[in-house]
Amino acid sequence: MAGDETTARPERIHPACPSAAFPFQLGGKWMGMVILCLADRPRRFTELREAMGGVTAKVLSQTLRDMVRDGLAVRLDFEENPPRVEYELTALGSSLIEVIDAVRAWSERHLDELLRARESSTTAV
Amino acid sequence: MAGDETTARPERIHPACPSAAFPFQLGGKWMGMVILCLADRPRRFTELREAMGGVTAKVLSQTLRDMVRDGLAVRLDFEENPPRVEYELTALGSSLIEVIDAVRAWSERHLDELLRARESSTTAV
DNA sequence: CAGGATCCCATCTGATACTG
DNA sequence: CAGTATCAGATGGGATCCTG
Secondary structure (H helix, E strand, O other): OOOOOOOOOHHHOOOOOHHHHOOOEOOOOOHHHHHHHOOOOOEEHHHHHHHOOOOOHHHHHHHHHHHHHOOOEEEEEOOOOOOOEEEEEOHHHHHHHHHHHHHHHHHHHHHHHHHHHHHHHHHHO | OOOOOOOOOHHHOOOOOHHHHOOOEOOOOOHHHHHHHOOOOOEEHHHHHHHOOOOOHHHHHHHHHHHHHOOOEEEEEOOOOOOOEEEEEOHHHHOOHHHHHHHHHHHHHHHHHHHHHHHHHHHHO
16 A cells, blocks of 8 residues: 555555555455455455455455445345356445545655664564 | 544543444554544543543553554653653654544544444344 | 355453552 | 553454355
8 A cells, every 4th residue: 555656456455565564444454455446446256355365255255244234335246147246335435545545645654664663662672 | 533623632532432433443442542632742641541431551551552662652751659651642643643633534524424324234134 | 256154263352450 | 650460251354164
């Protein structure tokens, strides 16, 4: 996230991202990332899984159900076989992007300072 | 938080605050609230405890140690007897206030919509 | 493909008791 | 006053296996 100049390029979201260290969370470990992945267009379940790296099906499914319950996303079941389901942000869900961007802006400016402080603190002790 | 017009009035932060339902977290359950409590001036340990309602000494102490470790706050020990310790935000810690404000702004505009969606979803099921 | 069911583990939080 | 130590409970994330 920090260091990304685009708003929603899930291909660029991975565990090595420094903002993984940022003490910030929105509705569980993955919801923020899901919102960014869905920012530009609807995506399928497996598409989300692959874009987000390590998340298991169970956890992603739980995250998505929470988002649907809270009106942040809608679940589009095309009722095909094999199954085809897409998730899409609602207006409410999209409104969270600006909050996430505020965090990303903070990270770009200050996260390395936090990490340096943490490092010098642990080495000192 | 949501509904407060001031930035840092810890007296007005309590568990009944609707943003307690907001799926947003910064460094554990209490760190965001601590930052708001320290926004206007340094405060003593017990002063923080009382302003924040239910937090236990252990958890607040852990939160404050994390914040000091990450360079978000400094611990001022006056080495008196009885003990007197104050905590104060660093510039880095203060820089998080704008992030928190972004969340508060979101909450003021959208949180009730999320809560309504959640309610109608749980009653529907 | 899109999950659900189950189990396990780590972490977090709080309650309680104690201390310099 | 400002914590620490210890323990118990809840929660969350992940691994694995299974299914319509």
